[in-house]
Amino acid sequence: MKTPIYSQLLKHKSLDYSPFHTPGHKNNGFFPKNLFELDFTELPDTDALYEAEGIILETEKNLAKLFSAKRSIISSGGCTLAIQTMLRLASQRGKKILFARNIHRSAVNACALLGIIPKWILPKSVNGLFTGRILPEDVEREFINDTEISALYVTSPDYYGELTDIKTLSEICRKYNKLLLVDNAHGSHLAFLKENQHPIHLGADMSACSLHKTMPVLTGGAVLNIGNSEFSENAKSAMSLFGSTSPSYPIMASIDICCDYMLNGNGIADYRLLEERAAKIKALAKEYDIIQPQGLCDSTRICINTNGIENQTEFFHSYKIEPEFCDGQNAVFICTPFNTERDFQRLETAISNIKTIPQSKKDFSFELPEIKSTPREAVLAESEIIAVENSLGRISAESACPCPPGIPVIMPGEVINKNTVSQLREYKFKYITVVK
Numbered sequence: 001m002k003t004p005i006y007s008q009l010l011k012h013k014s015l016d017y018s019p020f021h022t023p024g025h026k027n028n029g030f031f032p033k034n035l036f037e038l039d040f041t042e043l044p045d046t047d048a049l050y051e052a053e054g055i056i057l058e059t060e061k062n063l064a065k066l067f068s069a070k071r072s073i074i075s076s077g078g079c080t081l082a083i084q085t086m087l088r089l090a091s092q093r094g095k096k097i098l099f100a101r102n103i104h105r106s107a108v109n110a111c112a113l114l115g116i117i118p119k120w121i122l123p124k125s126v127n128g129l130f131t132g133r134i135l136p137e138d139v140e141r142e143f144i145n146d147t148e149i150s151a152l153y154v155t156s157p158d159y160y161g162e163l164t165d166i167k168t169l170s171e172i173c174r175k176y177n178k179l180l181l182v183d184n185a186h187g188s189h190l191a192f193l194k195e196n197q198h199p200i201h202l203g204a205d206m207s208a209c210s211l212h213k214t215m216p217v218l219t220g221g222a223v224l225n226i227g228n229s230e231f232s233e234n235a236k237s238a239m240s241l242f243g244s245t246s247p248s249y250p251i252m253a254s255i256d257i258c259c260d261y262m263l264n265g266n267g268i269a270d271y272r273l274l275e276e277r278a279a280k281i282k283a284l285a286k287e288y289d290i291i292q293p294q295g296l297c298d299s300t301r302i303c304i305n306t307n308g309i310e311n312q313t314e315f316f317h318s319y320k321i322e323p324e325f326c327d328g329q330n331a332v333f334i335c336t337p338f339n340t341e342r343d344f345q346r347l348e349t350a351i352s353n354i355k356t357i358p359q360s361k362k363d364f365s366f367e368l369p370e371i372k373s374t375p376r377e378a379v380l381a382e383s384e385i386i387a388v389e390n391s392l393g394r395i396s397a398e399s400a401c402p403c404p405p406g407i408p409v410i411m412p413g414e415v416i417n418k419n420t421v422s423q424l425r426e427y428k429f430k431y432i433t434v435v436k
């Protein structure tokens with residue numbers, strides 16, 4: 001049988017690693033077995049995603065109830081599609097948007113596609129080991145200095161589980177009549193924790209949530225939650241600008257099943273138990289003096305600094321663990337109620353065998369590079385891939401993001417300066433796409 005993808009997935013499954021990565025269902029038997037016999041399309045009795053008035057609309061109403069949103073729109077094209085939709089809707093208020101610099105490339109690309117002019121605000125990290133958060137006073141200053149800004153866009157939680165103070169930011173946005181847009185790709189479940197930290201609950205106008213990352217939903221399942229009814233009416237047409245005309249019914253059905261589990265099943269109780277289990281793991285890591293993100297954080301996300309471990313992937317594989325992400329210094333583990341007790345015990349064993357070397361404080365302060373063109377002009381221009389060594393003075397046609405701290409050192413349209421080159425080198429980037 002010559003089936004490279006299928007065969008490798010079977011091989012990976014046979015390794016029996018504990019899955020601390022997406023999707024949130026962890027292939028752990030959550031869905032009815034017949035889900036893959038239900039791969040239908042838009043038929044007279046199966047509704048249509050962009051003209052939903054039947055079963056899809058009904059599920060979207062359930063989602064809106066679940067997330068206390070004015071309207072919720074299903075995406076089977078991941079959070080990327082929800083982010084594109086959110087930015088399309090917001091850009092109708094104005095093209096200049098203030099972005100916390102730690103944005104995912106889906107937002108950078110959406111800026112290019114939509115002709116959005118980004119203004120950047122840098123997160124402040126306490127120790128340079130994780131991303132850090134933007135400060136409300138910095139946001140307020142930007143709003144006062146540049147009245148053309150129409151919205152603030154932040155990523156919260158970030159990959160490491162750090163939460164931004166959405167409540168305070170939403171008060172500032174309201175005061176200055178700006179929109180608050182939140183990339184909540186990693187935080188759909190925040191609505192169900194002991195303390196509801198979901199951006200919609202805390203006052204965001206719109207929030208893109210990657211359901212499949214932390215909840216039992218098939219990969220690709222996401223939702224745009226709308227907290228400001230000004231955007232409800234046009235949301236479907238905004239999404240149809242980018243989305244496939246063949247949305248996946250198994251993905252949409254998995255969202256429906258997840259919604260029922262949260263609204264009518266054990267979902268909320270399960271996430272509360274998960275918080276308690278994750279708290280024990282975090283406490284254990286603390287006992288072993290392992291550095292973790294501080295301040296307001298997602299209580300279910302485990303992120304540990306593993307300084308001193310040469311090959312992180314090999315280390316965790318030796319404990320039969322597959323992390324979500326290892327960045328050379330930190331390891332990130334996505335925990336959901338669909339992880340088993342055996343998974344958590346393996347993680348605890350690994351943690352208790354980490355011999356950390358005290359991590360020195362890293363300085364990631366950098367000047368924002370000079371802007372020569374908009375992201376749109378740079379991304380759509382003729383481009384070439386060149387060695388980082390030869391890139392001084394060239395205009396980047398892409399974003400390059402070292403992890404940590406997850407803050408791009410260069411964005412499309414910015415001029416590569418000496419600092420950029422040395423940072424790209426330090427973070428082992430070899431090539432960069434530049435405008436010809």
Ligand SMILES: Cc1ncc(COP(=O)(O)O)c(C=O)c1O
Pocket residue numbers: 077078079080081083104106155159183185186210220222
């Ligand atoms: C912060 C953030 N935003 C958006 C996305 C895109 O989400 P999706 O893969 O569901 O399209 C990701 C994916 O990793 C992400 O980490």
